[in-house]
Amino acid sequence: MKNQHIALAAAQVQSTQVQRCSTMVQDTVKLAMTQPDPGTFAEAAELARATTEQAIGLQKQWAQDWANWMAYASTISGADTIPKIADRSSNIVLQAQAQMANQVTQMSELVDNAMVSYNFWVAQKIGKD
Amino acid sequence: MLDSGVVPLPHYDTQMKHSISGLSSGAFMTVQMHIAHSALFVGAGVIAGGPYRAAETFRGAAPTKPLSCILNSLYIAMTPLTASTAPDVDKLVALAKETPDIDKLDNLAGQRLYIFTGTKDRVVNQHAVRTTVEFYKELGVDPNHIEFVQDVPAGHSIITMNPEDSDLDKNQPPYINRGTFIQSHDILDQIYDHKLAPAADHAEGDLIRFDQSEFYGHAPSQASMAPFAYAYIPSQVRDKAEKAIGVHIVMHGCKQGYDYTNFVNGKADILNQPPYGDRYITTTGYMEKGEANNIILLFPQVGGDDNNAVQNPDGCWDWWGYSSQDEHDPDYYSQKAVQIHAIYKMLKQLGGVPGGKK
Numbered sequence: 094m095k096n097q098h099i100a101l102a103a104a105q106v107q108s109t110q111v112q113r114c115s116t117m118v119q120d121t122v123k124l125a126m127t128q129p130d131p132g133t134f135a136e137a138a139e140l141a142r143a144t145t146e147q148a149i150g151l152q153k154q155w156a157q158d159w160a161n162w163m164a165y166a167s168t169i170s171g172a173d174t175i176p177k178i179a180d181r182s183s184n185i186v187l188q189a190q191a192q193m194a195n196q197v198t199q200m201s202e203l204v205d206n207a208m209v210s211y212n213f214w215v216a217q218k219i220g221k222d
Numbered sequence: 223m224l225d226s227g228v229v230p231l232p233h234y235d236t237q238m239k240h241s242i243s244g245l246s247s248g249a250f251m252t253v254q255m256h257i258a259h260s261a262l263f264v265g266a267g268v269i270a271g272g273p274y275r276a277a278e279t280f281r282g283a284a285p286t287k288p289l290s291c292i293l294n295s296l297y298i299a300m301t302p303l304t305a306s307t308a309p310d311v312d313k314l315v316a317l318a319k320e321t322p323d324i325d326k327l328d329n330l331a332g333q334r335l336y337i338f339t340g341t342k343d344r345v346v347n348q349h350a351v352r353t354t355v356e357f358y359k360e361l362g363v364d365p366n367h368i369e370f371v372q373d374v375p376a377g378h379s380i381i382t383m384n385p386e387d388s389d390l391d392k393n394q395p396p397y398i399n400r401g402t403f404i405q406s407h408d409i410l411d412q413i414y415d416h417k418l419a420p421a422a423d424h425a426e427g428d429l430i431r432f433d434q435s436e437f438y439g440h441a442p443s444q445a446s447m448a449p450f451a452y453a454y455i456p457s458q459v460r461d462k463a464e465k466a467i468g469v470h471i472v473m474h475g476c477k478q479g480y481d482y483t484n485f486v487n488g489k490a491d492i493l494n495q496p497p498y499g500d501r502y503i504t505t506t507g508y509m510e511k512g513e514a515n516n517i518i519l520l521f522p523q524v525g526g527d528d529n530n531a532v533q534n535p536d537g538c539w540d541w542w543g544y545s546s547q548d549e550h551d552p553d554y555y556s557q558k559a560v561q562i563h564a565i566y567k568m569l570k571q572l573g574g575v576p577g578g579k580k
Contacts, residue, residue, distance in 0.1 A: 112285050136306045143303040206297040210307040213280040213298060217310070221282065 113208060120215040133218060140214060144207045151203065155196050162188055224429045224500070228450065230430040234459055234518060236466040236573040241413045243267025243336070243406075243541075245380045245397060247524075250276070250471050251539035253354065254555045257318060258562050261325040262575055264468070265334035265367075267409035270346040270378055270475075272299040273357035274318050275543035275555050276309040288549040295542040295571025300346045306348040311356045318361065323556035327361050334367045336412040338405065340376030342391040348372060362477070369412045372399065375511075380506055381405040385530065387412060387505075394497040395477045404507040410517065418515045425509035428459040434523060438564040444545045445560045446523035446532045448481050453501055453572060456513045469518045469573035471565065474502040476538040479523045485535045488528065518573055522565050 124133075166185045172178040240262050245251035249271025256266040257274045276299035277291040283298070284290040302308035320328060335358055339351035355370050363533035374381070377392045389399040404421070410419055431450050439444040458464040459479030480500050483490045503509075503521050512519045526537035534544050545560050553559050557566065569575065 109285055109289065113283075114281065136304070139304050140307065147303070202296070205293070206301060206303060209280070209293050209297040210303045211282050212282060212309050214278065215305075216282050217306070 099109075108109070112126050113212065117208065117212050117215070120212065120219055120221065123219045127219065129218070136214065138208060140207075144210075147203055147206075151196075151199055155192075158192055162192060224431060227431065228433055229430050229517050231453065231568060231571050232415075232430070232455070233571055234455070234466055234573060236518065238262075238574055238576055239264045239414070239468035240470070240569060240573060241410075242467065242471040242473065243269070243409045243413075244271065244475065245269040245478070246271065246378060246475030246477075247538035247541060248473030248475045248484055249346075250541035251561070252287065252471075254559070255471070255473075255562050255565060257321075257327070257330075258324045258555060258557050259381075259557070259566060260327060260329035260333075262566075262569065263329075263333065264289045265336075265413035267336040267338075267413060268351075268354055269338045269345055269380055269405065269409075271337075271354060272346065272350045273311065273314050273341070273354045273561055275310050275314055275321070276350075276353075278317065286550070287552070289545060291542045291552060298350075299542075301344075302347065302349040303579070305349050305352070309353045309357075310359060311353050311455070314353075314357060315360045321556065323553075323558050325557075327489060330358065331362045331364070332367075333363060334413050334415060335363060336369045336409045338363075338371045338374075340374055340378065340391075342375050342377045343373070344393045345378035357443045369408075371408075371537075374402060375533045380502070380505055381580075384505055395496060396500060396501055397475055397478060398506065405474075406507040407511050410508075410511050410515070414467070414515070414517075418511065420514060421454060421507060421510035422514040423510070425454065425513045427460050427509075427513055428455045429453075429504070429509070430455065434564070434568070437567045438560055440547075441547070441560045444532065444547065445527055445564065446527050446534045446537075446540065446545060447561065448479055448523040451568065452480075452521040453467070454503075454509045454512055454519040454558070456516050456518065457518050459518060464516045464518045465519045466573065469520050469569055470508070470512065471522065471569065472506075472508050472519045473522065473539060474524070476493070476536040478502045479525060479537045481510050481523070481525055482537045483526060485526070490526075490528075520565075520568055520572055522568060524561070 169181045172181050235503045241264055242252050252266055252268055252269055254260050277295040279294050279298050281290055282294040327485050337355050339348045359365055379397045381399055381401035383404055387398045390399050390401045407421055420457050431452050434451040438447050459466045483492055483495050524537050524539050526535050528535035532544055540554045540561050543554045546552035
């Protein structure tokens, strides 16, 4: 990955992602063919529940973040000089940008986590290293 | 207390009852160091850390080994979604038993451990830390010698009683939270079998700064360690009135080193460095407990780098392979690992190591 163009790096990461998805599908098929026991279904349900719980937690946090942003944005009415108005206007935009980028990162992490966790769980079930 | 001098790391005769503890990446690193050099220690303290080589739990996480280690560390070792996706203890124990270049695992049998996980920890969760307890039990540590605390509503942090520290349930830098006990004291009490005196009111010994680079100088670009580190010499040890019990190594977590700098949009934000400084060293209670019990303290420091040689912007200890010479064959866990080797050399210089150890 060293000193490669950003587009090439991104393409490699995406290619890796596709490989991981492909492996996930193949392993899931293998697991389905083993006639899983009730305990396996319970573990799968637990994994889905934990993922959903994390997603809900993120949404709550984001709602709070946007409420905080709104509170800051409302302070512009109290700006008493031109530099202060310019400063706060700029900050409002930058904070929103940073917040959105952060939320995208957090969501990507959760998707990554769910994918790795599911792959790991299925691999254990089918006895794959 | 800390003057502006940089002194050579001194040597003191000790009883060589050494120990180690850490938080977060410092806790993961504590486990790597503890297992790699188990003959050196009488015990360890792990606050929010996973088991040995946890980053290699599931090789199939990615097609390449380096990426697999990163994904394992993030999603299996730190934030597993469920107990069934946490590190596989049986596999890691087997891996430890076949790991070359580490001390015999039999050394662990008589050792004492403190392991902590907060119920509100969102950075290294309870599923992960519970596997650390199981890992040590499977390696033969007496369950009665393990103090496992998992019922405190703490976020990701070392707990103090300082008014200026964060609320107990927070998961935010500097990861030093205010509770109803001083965690460093509990760690040392557990490791030294509850035979220690209460902490002193003041640390009247010497906090010294030394040049850490001489200990990792053979691989400066890989080590990601800061230029300086610190040691605390209790007053009676300094005055040669008492022989030290040993050296306790204190491993800070990510974003807690003295020179941690936040990276904003990929650029080191040196104009706005967080005011954490030496808080992990001077305000967490280690020095006062060490002072009262003649335990020398060693505070190695990791630095932050974010380039293609070392991707470690948060200044974390290496427990997943970023410092390895060959990223496809990582050696972050053995006595040859650059950071473990450096800390070993510091310990050897400061308090000596048992006979026969090279």
